[in-house]
Amino acid sequence: MRKFKSINKFTRTGIISYLLVILGFAIIFPLQQLGLINHSLSGQLVPICTYIVMALSLNLTVGFLGELSLGHAGFVSVGAFSGVIAAAGLQDKIAFEPLRLLIAVIIGGICAGIVGLIIGVPVLRLRGDYLAIVTLAFGEIIKNIINCLYVGVDKSGLHISMNDVKSLGMENGKIILNGPQGAVGIDQISSFTAGVILILFALFIILNLVNSKSGRAVMAIRDNRIAAESVGINISKYKLIAFITSSVLAGMAGVVYAMNYSTIVAKKFDFNTSILILVFVVLGGMGNIVGTIIATVVLYMLPELLREFSDFRMLIYAVILIVVMLLTNNEKVKLILSNTTGKLLSKSGKIIKWKGSADNG
Amino acid sequence: MTFLSNLINGISLGSVYAIIALGYTMVYGIAKMLNFAHGDVIMVGAYASYCTMIYLGWHPLLSILFSIVVCTLLGVIIEAFAYKPLRRAGSLAVLITAIGVSYLLQNVALLIWGSTPKVFTSVVNFEPLSFFGGKLTITAESIVTVLACIVIMICLTLFTQKTKIGKAMRAVSEDKDAAELMGINVNTTISITFAVGSALAAVAGVLLCSSYPTLVPTTGSMPGIKAFTAAVFGGIGSIPGAMLGGILLGIIEIFSKSYISTSLSDAIVFAVLILVLLIKPTGILGKKITEKV
Numbered sequence: 099m100r101k102f103k104s105i106n107k108f109t110r111t112g113i114i115s116y117l118l119v120i121l122g123f124a125i126i127f128p129l130q131q132l133g134l135i136n137h138s139l140s141g142q143l144v145p146i147c148t149y150i151v152m153a154l155s156l157n158l159t160v161g162f163l164g165e166l167s168l169g170h171a172g173f174v175s176v177g178a179f180s181g182v183i184a185a186a187g188l189q190d191k192i193a194f195e196p197l198r199l200l201i202a203v204i205i206g207g208i209c210a211g212i213v214g215l216i217i218g219v220p221v222l223r224l225r226g227d228y229l230a231i232v233t234l235a236f237g238e239i240i241k242n243i244i245n246c247l248y249v250g251v252d253k254s255g256l257h258i259s260m261n262d263v264k265s266l267g268m269e270n271g272k273i274i275l276n277g278p279q280g281a282v283g284i285d286q287i288s289s290f291t292a293g294v295i296l297i298l299f300a301l302f303i304i305l306n307l308v309n310s311k312s313g314r315a316v317m318a319i320r321d322n323r324i325a326a327e328s329v330g331i332n333i334s335k336y337k338l339i340a341f342i343t344s345s346v347l348a349g350m351a352g353v354v355y356a357m358n359y360s361t362i363v364a365k366k367f368d369f370n371t372s373i374l375i376l377v378f379v380v381l382g383g384m385g386n387i388v389g390t391i392i393a394t395v396v397l398y399m400l401p402e403l404l405r406e407f408s409d410f411r412m413l414i415y416a417v418i419l420i421v422v423m424l425l426t427n428n429e430k431v432k433l434i435l436s437n438t439t440g441k442l443l444s445k446s447g448k449i450i451k452w453k454g455s456a457d458n459g
Numbered sequence: 460m461t462f463l464s465n466l467i468n469g470i471s472l473g474s475v476y477a478i479i480a481l482g483y484t485m486v487y488g489i490a491k492m493l494n495f496a497h498g499d500v501i502m503v504g505a506y507a508s509y510c511t512m513i514y515l516g517w518h519p520l521l522s523i524l525f526s527i528v529v530c531t532l533l534g535v536i537i538e539a540f541a542y543k544p545l546r547r548a549g550s551l552a553v554l555i556t557a558i559g560v561s562y563l564l565q566n567v568a569l570l571i572w573g574s575t576p577k578v579f580t581s582v583v584n585f586e587p588l589s590f591f592g593g594k595l596t597i598t599a600e601s602i603v604t605v606l607a608c609i610v611i612m613i614c615l616t617l618f619t620q621k622t623k624i625g626k627a628m629r630a631v632s633e634d635k636d637a638a639e640l641m642g643i644n645v646n647t648t649i650s651i652t653f654a655v656g657s658a659l660a661a662v663a664g665v666l667l668c669s670s671y672p673t674l675v676p677t678t679g680s681m682p683g684i685k686a687f688t689a690a691v692f693g694g695i696g697s698i699p700g701a702m703l704g705g706i707l708l709g710i711i712e713i714f715s716k717s718y719i720s721t722s723l724s725d726a727i728v729f730a731v732l733i734l735v736l737l738i739k740p741t742g743i744l745g746k747k748i749t750e751k752v
Contacts (some may be wrong), residue, residue, distance in 0.1 A: 231687070232732075232736055273743055377558065410570070
């Protein structure tokens with residue numbers, strides 16, 4: 099145990115989060131295969147995995163870079179729809195499903211990354227609430243554009259139009275994206291295993307980034323922008339690195355999420371979804387990777403567990419959200435918590451200061 | 460002629476945005492927080508007015524007064540229970556709490572009134588005005604909305620410039636600690652700001668639903684977001700800025716709806732906002748804040 103404590107903090111977080119995910123998979127996967135998990139829960143597995151990745155990637159922007167983004171669902175949306183289009187386009191060419199999913203995920207990630215670059219370059223110059231409102235606006239713009247997009251595929255390749263299905267000009271083609279009705283007839287090739295692999299991949303990328311020279315630069319910018327700039331850190335470059343990594347991962351999560359359903363509409367990835375992901379991050383603790391994973395699982399399951407209260411469940415969810423925020427920011431509660439954690443840890447000879455989940459915003 | 464009628468519709472819609480944006484901008488200016496629940500206060504205001512008019516048969520003016528009272532109380536209660544304990548917390552904690560309050564209001568409304576849309580009866584019952592032999596008609600709702608907006612703007616300017624409470628508000632928004640040292644009760648001032656903002660939200664709710672009569676528990680959220688962008692557009696914290704931003708946003712929205720594309724109009728509105736912020740990062744009338752190192 100003492101040996102475990104002596105490992106540096108980042109490696110420890112890494113080990114804990116990898117173990118958490120692998121353990122979760124090792125328990126749930128056999129149960130699922132044996133059919134011991136009820137239908138509604140087993141339908142939630144892929145969404146939970148993808149929401150974890152979305153929350154982890156948003157944590158990179160909000161927790162490590164310290165910039166509030168209210169349009170994260172926009173990147174998820176770009177990834178989801180480009181991935182769906184790619185998978186549909188490759189359906190005849192690649193028969194092996196996992197490979198097709200992999201290529202779709204990569205394409206989705208690249209597309210989301212490109213959008214992240216286009217948005218990031220001008221926007222990251224803005225600060226604080228202005229950055230938040232611009233990301234919000236971008237999320238809405240992406241939703242609106244995808245809502246008007248028609249894409250179909252036939253022998254001669256992809257057809258894209260902004261008007262209607264007829265203007266695609268296809269012969270015997272298949273419609274992939276049908277404007278406001280969203281993507282239709284998606285080949286459901288994503289699985290729980292794919293979701294878990296994606297989480298591990300996201301953890302690998304984020305942990306390595308955070309624990310690298312670039313990651314330390316990113317956190318230096320968060321803690322004090324002016325001081326960071328004065329020691330020669332290129333602010334725009336590192337901000338952009340974090341922002342694009344975050345959008346690529348979000349896009350990948352979007353692909354796995356979309357491929358779990360037969361149809362998906364652009365409205366699914368609206369402002370409320372962005373907020374939902376942000377809530378996962380803030381309650382899990384900004385900059386806290388293990389916390390984000392746990393918060394996402396608990397908060398995603400919460401409305402499901404409250405299902406017996408049917409009409410009241412979103413109400414209870416809202417109340418829990420408010421109460422948790424009030425409690426974690428209450429001085430007295432903080433004091434009690436720091437005392438108890440302090441006592442627990444002092445037995446092992448080490449006292450660390452307890453930090454509220456959201457007090458460093 | 461379509462141009463003129465579009466312009467009038469735009470100004471009318473923009474006036475509603477402006478009234479909502481005033482609430483956002485005042486709260487932001489003083490409490491430095493984004494009150495995401497503001498849009499839902501609008502919805503509550505509209506429902507309050509709807510219920511008293513339909514079920515109790517009250518006169519429209521009386522129902523507006525009732526809805527103003529309801530929203531003012533609601534605003535003060537929300538502030539006291541949800542935001543006051545977080546005065547010293549980080550801005551993100553307050554933001555998430557505001558989102559929680561917004562969900563709460565929407566879901567309470569859903570439980571009380573259900574998800575079936577209610578058809579709001581207009582509070583204005585004049586005939587539409589007709590010009591140029593019927594080529595140009597202006598609805599009575601548009602006229603009342605624009606007039607209400609102008610009156611509110613004048614009253615609010617006088618209130619913040621001339622009255623003692625208004626001066627206290629400006630002082631608090633300038634420097635909270637210094638204001639406290641000068642004997643201003645910061646907490647009361649913030650409560651009053653919430654009360655004024657919420658009262659404006661009630662007016663905005665009634666006017667919005669008079670022009671666009673479908674009333675559902677999520678009615679307030681989209682106009683809320685747009686009004687918020689309008690506040691940022693004009694320079695958040697500035698009252699004339701909120702007014703200008705709101706009206707410009709309304710005009711842009713109506714024009715892009717009728718000349719470019721109905722389904723892309725929201726995208727265009729937000730794209731214009733982004734362009735403005737990139738050129739002038741503090742909004743049209745926003746003050747430039749120099750940073751001390």
